[in-house]
Amino acid sequence: MAIGGVLAGHLHKGIGDTVRITAGGRSADYLITGLTQSINDLGTGSYLTEDGFRRISPQFVPSYLFVYMENHTHISDTIQTINTRFGAQVTGVSNDHATARNILGTYGTVVAVFASLMFAVMALIVVLILVLLTGAMLVRRRQEFGIQKALGFTTGQLMRQVALSFLPVGIIGALAGCLLGQSFANPLVSALFRAMGLLKLDFILPAATVPTVCILIALLTYGISMLAARRVRRISPCVLLSD
Numbered sequence: 252m253a254i255g256g257v258l259a260g261h262l263h264k265g266i267g268d269t270v271r272i273t274a275g276g277r278s279a280d281y282l283i284t285g286l287t288q289s290i291n292d293l294g295t296g297s298y299l300t301e302d303g304f305r306r307i308s309p310q311f312v313p314s315y316l317f318v319y320m321e322n323h324t325h326i327s328d329t330i331q332t333i334n335t336r337f338g339a340q341v342t343g344v345s346n347d348h349a350t351a352r353n354i355l356g357t358y359g360t361v362v363a364v365f366a367s368l369m370f371a372v373m374a375l376i377v378v379l380i381l382v383l384l385t386g387a388m389l390v391r392r393r394q395e396f397g398i399q400k401a402l403g404f405t406t407g408q409l410m411r412q413v414a415l416s417f418l419p420v421g422i423i424g425a426l427a428g429c430l431l432g433q434s435f436a437n438p439l440v441s442a443l444f445r446a447m448g449l450l451k452l453d454f455i456l457p458a459a460t461v462p463t464v465c466i467l468i469a470l471l472t473y474g475i476s477m478l479a480a481r482r483v484r485r486i487s488p489c490v491l492l493s494d
Contacts, residue, residue, distance in 0.1 A: 252303060253298040254286065258295040259286055261295070274308060277306075278307065279306040362440065377421075393486055400486060406484045410481065413477075418469065424468075425469060429464050430461070
């Protein structure tokens with residue numbers, strides 16, 4: 252038999268162990284030959300062969316038939332053929348592949364929304380930190396910027412100087428965060444879905460995702476630093492000399 256991975260964890264059982272099943276006053280021991288993962292029953296379902304189930308229910312008559320196809324594009328044609336050939340003998344035919352895709356698509360949307368919210372929160376934190384650091388830098392280096400203005404530096408040049416001073420740290424932080432995210436994304440998502448019965452999930456992360464996020468964070472760092480550095484316009488060499 253094969254049992255759900257979540258159920259196996261609850262029973263502290265694994266492949267090669269045996270479990271006793273009792274039904275209708277009959278009991279039998281079964282060898283666990285595999286583990287399954289499924290959203291159905293939150294991963295606590297079990298699967299027996301027809302002969303295996305008859306050990307505890309000799310009068311068992313199968314009422315469901317699962318057909319596994321190598322080519323998913325022919326599922327609709329197969330369903331139509333079954334309905335045409337057997338007619339009223341079949342109560343209903345469902346496309347479990349499409350159902351599973353719809354369910355996983357919903358969860359995928361949830362994950363995408365969650366990731367977008369996390370990115371928004373991260374961007375807000377970056378903005379707040381950059382505004383505070385830029386303000387502190389302008390106060391600390393006020394006299395230095397005033398001297399540079401007296402020497403002929405324009406406001407735009409000083410703004411770019413401030414923004415570029417934060418850019419290396421922003422790029423290093425973005426790279427470190429993206430690499431850590433790429434390494435731990437699947438384990439974290441798997442942990443979230445484990446309670447639903449899905450023990451192992453491998454989300455495909457497009458190769459362009461990491462460099463794209465790094466570039467966006469670098470542009471965000473530079474842009475916010477430039478906006479925050481606009482206060483350098485208030486620094487006047489004449490005021491500094493009078494002070």
